[in-house]
Amino acid sequence: MRNAKATQSELSWTQHPFPFPHVIPPQLAIQQCTAKMSQSHALSDDQVAGELRKMTAFIKQEALEKAREIQLKADEEFAIEKSKLVRQETAAIDTLYEKKFKQAAMSQQITRSTLANKTRLRVLGGRQELLDELFQNAREKVSKVAADDQKKYQAMLKGLVLEGLYYLNEDNVAIRARKKDFDITKKAIEEATKEYKDNVGSEVTVTLDESEPLPEGSAGGVFIVGGQGKIEINNTFEERLRLLEIDALPAVRETLFGKNQNRKFYD
Incomplete structure (x- = not known):
C-alpha cells in the first residue's frame, strides 16, 4: 500500500x-x-x-x-x-561635453573677431578723422593766404594759369576766377602770358571770363578753358588739395601712423 x-x-x-x-x-x-x-x-x-x-x-x-x-x-x-549603462551614459556625457566645448570655442572666436573688427574700425575711424582735420586745416591756410597775402596769392595764380597754358598749348584761352579776384587775376594773366611767350616763343591770347565767375565760397584759384570751351582745367585750390590728398595720402599716413604691416605691395 x-x-x-x-x-x-x-x-x-x-x-x-x-x-x-x-x-x-x-x-x-x-x-x-x-x-x-x-x-x-x-x-x-x-x-x-x-x-x-x-x-x-x-x-x-x-x-x-x-x-x-x-x-x-x-x-x-x-x-x-550596470557597467554597460555606466559606459553608455559616460559616452553620452563625453559627446555632449565635446559638443558644448566646440560651441563655446566657436562663440569665443566669434566674440574675439567681432571685438577685433570693432577695434580696427574705431582705429581707422580715428585716423580718418585726423587726416580729414589735417587737410581741412590745409584748406583753411590756403584760403587765408588768398585773403591776407595778395603778393603771394598773385604769384600762385600766375603759376596756375601758366600751368594751364602749357597743358593746352592753344592760341586762345579763357580764365574763370572769383569776382573778388578779377583784378589780381588780370595781373597774374599778364605775367603768365609774358613768361609763356619767353619760354615757348609763341603768342597766346588769354581773356578773363567775367560772365561766369567762380563761386565766392571757393578757396581761390582759377579755371582754364580751351578748345573753344570744350576743355576745362580745374586749377582751383580745392581741386589741387583734393589731388594732393590722393597723391600724398599714403606718405602722410606713413608719417603719422607708421608703415602698414599688413600691406604687401607698394606702387
Whole structure:
C-alpha cells in the first residue's frame, strides 16, 4: 500500500517538476525514505523522526545553496548591465561635453573677431578723422593766404594759369576766377602770358571770363578753358588739395601712423 502511494507521488512530481531540478522534492524524499525503511526493517517513531530531520536539513541545505547560486548569477548579470549603462551614459556625457566645448570655442572666436573688427574700425575711424582735420586745416591756410597775402596769392595764380597754358598749348584761352579776384587775376594773366611767350616763343591770347565767375565760397584759384570751351582745367585750390590728398595720402599716413604691416605691395 505504501509503495503504491510512493509511486503515485513520484508520478505527480514528474508531471509537476520541483523548481530546483537538482533537489529532490521534500514529500517525495520523505516517502522514499519511509518506504525504504519499511522494506528493510521496522523503525521506532524516534528513529523515523530523526531520519526525517536529517532529510529535511539536507533538503534545506540544497535549497540554500541553489538560492545562493541564483543570487550570485543575478548579481553578476546586474553588475554587467550596470557597467554597460555606466559606459553608455559616460559616452553620452563625453559627446555632449565635446559638443558644448566646440560651441563655446566657436562663440569665443566669434566674440574675439567681432571685438577685433570693432577695434580696427574705431582705429581707422580715428585716423580718418585726423587726416580729414589735417587737410581741412590745409584748406583753411590756403584760403587765408588768398585773403591776407595778395603778393603771394598773385604769384600762385600766375603759376596756375601758366600751368594751364602749357597743358593746352592753344592760341586762345579763357580764365574763370572769383569776382573778388578779377583784378589780381588780370595781373597774374599778364605775367603768365609774358613768361609763356619767353619760354615757348609763341603768342597766346588769354581773356578773363567775367560772365561766369567762380563761386565766392571757393578757396581761390582759377579755371582754364580751351578748345573753344570744350576743355576745362580745374586749377582751383580745392581741386589741387583734393589731388594732393590722393597723391600724398599714403606718405602722410606713413608719417603719422607708421608703415602698414599688413600691406604687401607698394606702387
